Amino acid sequence: MIKRPHRRLSSRFVGIPSGVAAIVLVASCSNSAATVGPGSNPTPTPSASPAVVGGGEPQGSAQGQGGTEVLDLDVTGSIAGQQVAGKLTHTSFTVACVGAGPDQILAVHWIGTSPSGPGLNGTIDFKPGTWTLGDTRAQGSATIGAIGSKPGDSLVGTSGTVTTQTSGGSIDGTFDQGSGQVTVKGSWTCPGS
Numbered sequence: 784m785i786k787r788p789h790r791r792l793s794s795r796f797v798g799i800p801s802g803v804a805a806i807v808l809v810a811s812c813s814n815s816a817a818t819v820g821p822g823s824n825p826t827p828t829p830s831a832s833p834a835v836v837g838g839g840e841p842q843g844s845a846q847g848q849g850g851t852e853v854l855d856l857d858v859t860g861s862i863a864g865q866q867v868a869g870k871l872t873h874t875s876f877t878v879a880c881v882g883a884g885p886d887q888i889l890a891v892h893w894i895g896t897s898p899s900g901p902g903l904n905g906t907i908d909f910k911p912g913t914w915t916l917g918d919t920r921a922q923g924s925a926t927i928g929a930i931g932s933k934p935g936d937s938l939v940g941t942s943g944t945v946t947t948q949t950s951g952g953s954i955d956g957t958f959d960q961g962s963g964q965v966t967v968k969g970s971w972t973c974p975g976s
Contacts, residue, residue: 853951854893856969858903863932863962871895871903880949880973886910888923889947891971894930902930905967907954909947916940916956923947927958927965936962950976 854874858867878892891907909923916925917940925945928937943956943966951972958965 853972853974854895854969855971856893856895856954856967858897858927858965858967860958860965861963862903862927862938862965863901863929863936865900865929867897867900867903867965869898871897873902876971876974877904880951889949889952891947891952891973893971900929901932904928904930907945907947907952907971909945911948913944913946916943916945916958925954925956925958927967938963938965940967949973 854871854876856871856874857869858871859869860867872895874893874895876891876893878890881890882888888908888910892905893907894902894904896902905925905927907923907925909921909925912922914921914923923945925940926937927940928934937960938958939960940954940956940958941960943954945954945956946952951970953970955968956966958967
């Protein structure tokens, strides 16, 4: 048996309750600060940077110059047992048009809120071109899900068309599988276009 020498804990953590040390550690590793005093509860102080939502780093709101929407999607149907209808609001990219090489998938990931239902997130990941959703020859896929629902409740694009380019794209398709069916129609403009 090999014996390893015992390492002495850093003196900065000796005598500090582990809960306080954990809070300090979490606060120092996140985008927010926490104020902690002896015998007090931590008070988070939000940072100016946006929170991570939908599995990616937000890249700002989906508004272009002059306040025009660069992510303009209408949804109709049901998902995860909830009805959705209307133009999505509070939209933003979580991955905005990444990978636009000549033979690469162009990743467009987004979040938004249905006026009549839950927050939604989706992916539109295709090689540049025009594709038929659900076609086995399509070079990519598209999904939509309700934020906070089970992964199995997400819907997959099964019919309709999607066009992607480095400058943006459009979609007019039906998503279904399992827990509902949603029609998504609209367009987006990639940042910098």
